[in-house]
Amino acid sequence: DTGVSQDPRHKITKRGQNVTFRCDPISEHNRLYWYRQTLGQGPEFLTYFQNEAQLEKSRLLSDRFSAERPKGSFSTLEIQRTEQGDSAMYLCASSRTGGMTEAFFGQGTRLTVV
């Protein structure tokens, strides 16, 4: 399968713990995006990379959140000191550079903070 893959698919963690999610984009895509989706809402933008450079971060991305894409391939999203409000589906997407291009989404990682 050559789509966007995310790992794990589900994560249950206790409040205060750190969690890390991984995203592997489509190999020829140099843009990678992270979104968060909660029930009844559309995906909300968190951050994106072009190759290894993090180009934009949303105000939604608090200091407890950090994302990396060290070699311009896979990316990780870490949440430190998780809170119940962090419970959501975390979506990764990738695309080629350029405005006239579509983003391809992974299946998401569902985080539940208990």
Next chain:
Amino acid sequence: AQSVSQHNHHVILSEAASLELGCNYSYGGTVNLFWYVQYPGQHLQLLLKYFSGDPLVKGIKGFEAEFIKSKFSFNLRKPSVQWSDTAEYFCAVIPRGNTPLVFGKGTRLSVIA
């Protein structure tokens, strides 16, 4: 605040009924427009996209959408829905240049036999 608005939260239709889902955006200038669909348990998939040219765009599975610049709208249509169209539909906009997608809140479509 600039945004993407989808008018209907939940739409229930019988099979063979016609569908129209509204989408309005509040960004000026040149925008790129998309409709994504999320079937139960699956990832977001692109239905159709508009970048330029003919404002009536056709997508997969018989869906189409019309871009009306003066109304800042990009409504999704299908003449005859099927039970398999049951899904959540998201309108999304790239507001300018190479910026990331901005999504609406989504419309859940339930098609009943």
